[in-house]
Amino acid sequence: MKVEIQPDVRDIAARLGADVPYALKALAGQLADDPDMGRPSELPGILTVAVDGDMFDDCPDLSVGYIREPDRIEIRFLKAVGPSAISTDAPDRDRDRDREQGGDPSGDLVSAATAVREVADAWGRITGWLKDNAPASYAALRAGASAAEIAAVESDLGIRIPAELHCLWLLTSGDEGGNGWGCLPGNRALMTLDAVMATYRLKTDAQAEADLSNTGRPQEERITVWEASRIPVIALGPADSTSGLYLDTESGYLGRWSRYNEGPGEVRDTLVTYLEETADILEAPALAPGDRPGLIDGALVWLSSINPAQKERWQSWNG
Numbered sequence: 001m002k003v004e005i006q007p008d009v010r011d012i013a014a015r016l017g018a019d020v021p022y023a024l025k026a027l028a029g030q031l032a033d034d035p036d037m038g039r040p041s042e043l044p045g046i047l048t049v050a051v052d053g054d055m056f057d058d059c060p061d062l063s064v065g066y067i068r069e070p071d072r073i074e075i076r077f078l079k080a081v082g083p084s085a086i087s088t089d090a091p092d093r094d095r096d097r098d099r100e101q102g103g104d105p106s107g108d109l110v111s112a113a114t115a116v117r118e119v120a121d122a123w124g125r126i127t128g129w130l131k132d133n134a135p136a137s138y139a140a141l142r143a144g145a146s147a148a149e150i151a152a153v154e155s156d157l158g159i160r161i162p163a164e165l166h167c168l169w170l171l172t173s174g175d176e177g178g179n180g181w182g183c184l185p186g187n188r189a190l191m192t193l194d195a196v197m198a199t200y201r202l203k204t205d206a207q208a209e210a211d212l213s214n215t216g217r218p219q220e221e222r223i224t225v226w227e228a229s230r231i232p233v234i235a236l237g238p239a240d241s242t243s244g245l246y247l248d249t250e251s252g253y254l255g256r257w258s259r260y261n262e263g264p265g266e267v268r269d270t271l272v273t274y275l276e277e278t279a280d281i282l283e284a285p286a287l288a289p290g291d292r293p294g295l296i297d298g299a300l301v302w303l304s305s306i307n308p309a310q311k312e313r314w315q316s317w318n319g
Contacts, residue, residue: 001035002072003028006160009078016080019056024078027051027064031073038066045147045170046076046116053080069147076163077116115164115272122275123171129282130183133317136299137178140238145173145193156197157231162249164271165233169193177238178299185278185291187305188245189238199232199241203257232257233271237305247271285317293317 005028013020027049030037038047051062065077130138150169154161161169174192175182182189191199203226210225227248234245234254243258254269269277281288292303294316306314 001032003032003075004072005075009075012078016060016062016078017053017056018058020059020062023051023053023056023059023062024064024075028073028075031066031075035068035073038064038068041065045167050081067147069151074147076166115270116167118272119164119167119275120171122272122279123168125279126183126275126282127172129279130300134178134183134295134298134300136297137181137183140176140178140299141183141190142173142176142192144171145169149173149193153193153197157200159229159231159249161231162247162252162271165231165247168271168275175238179297180238181296181299181301181305182235182238183300184234185281185302185304187237187300187302188234189236191233191235191241191244195235195241196232199235199244199257200230202259203230203232204228226257230255230257245274282317 005024009024010021013024031049036047038049040046041048045067046065047068048063048065051059051064053059053061060080063077063079063081064075066073066075127138127141130141147170150161150166153169168190172190174195175184175189177189181187184190207224207226227250229250230246230248232244232246235241236243241259243256243260245254246257247254252270254271254274281291282293285292294301294303294306294314296306296310296313296315301310301314303314303316
């Protein structure tokens with residue numbers, strides 16, 4: 001069994017203690033022989049295994065999270081447990097470098113695992129509401145993708161899928177649209193994995209054309225319509241892929257994309273905060289300052305997306 005250790009996990013290991021990389025390597029050897037030695041965690045699709053730090057000279061007790069596939073194991077998360085949880089002598093410049101290179105905005109070494117838990121919790125709140133109140137929208141959600149399917153997206157895009165998006169795709173691989181409406185504010189829809197790859201190719205092709213026109217131009221005059229670090233995740237609607245939101249893997253924030261290469265606009269949500277705010281609005285719409293949820297024939301329909309002909313059928317949801 002092939003065992004892979006993600007680069008960011010190796011970086012964390014190097015900071016936690018001189019013998020932590022060796023302990024991680026020893027664990028990888030054990031997992032190769034016994035892939036099922038871990039136990040299911042609260043994170044969807046993640047198995048965890050503990051490492052006794054007393055077996056090594058400079059190593060705290062560790063909690064390691066991994067994904068098991070038929071022919072490979074991928075170690076995704078690593079954190080220290082106990083009083084020596086995180087080394088405090090890492091230089092400030094290392095933490096600054098992590099932020100600059102696309103680490104989680106909080107700069108916390110274990111924030112990826114936290115983000116995964118938060119995504120799972122927020123999405124559970126959203127789907128719980130849909131199941132109880134909008135069965136048509138709940139039925140339109142696709143089943144979760146397999147780890148192999150997500151790995152195929154990574155291969156196609158050529159970039160690593162962030163932990164929080166990986167978690168979301170394990171829970172659902174897209175939204176077909178309840179009676180034609182997506183379940184997110186503005187009736188936006190989570191894109192299917194095929195749509196994600198197709199849109200990414202479309203946008204990178206557009207940037208390639210822009211690069212040709214950029215030849216010979218000063219840096220400040222060059223046109224940028226797409227960055228390779230952007231992953232399109234949300235579309236304007238289930239049947240409308242002219243625009244939507246992307247997740248920037250370097251900054252961790254969402255931004256706007258458009259087929260017509262319009263300006264990106266200002267979106268300062270992370271995927272976690274976007275889903276949490278959606279769940280908050282569904283559970284307490286009276287407190288929502290923006291879009292409001294309602295129902296038409298068992299489907300969630302947000303106020304901003306209905307037309308006058310539908311308004312009489314729309315029932316506002318007041319909690």
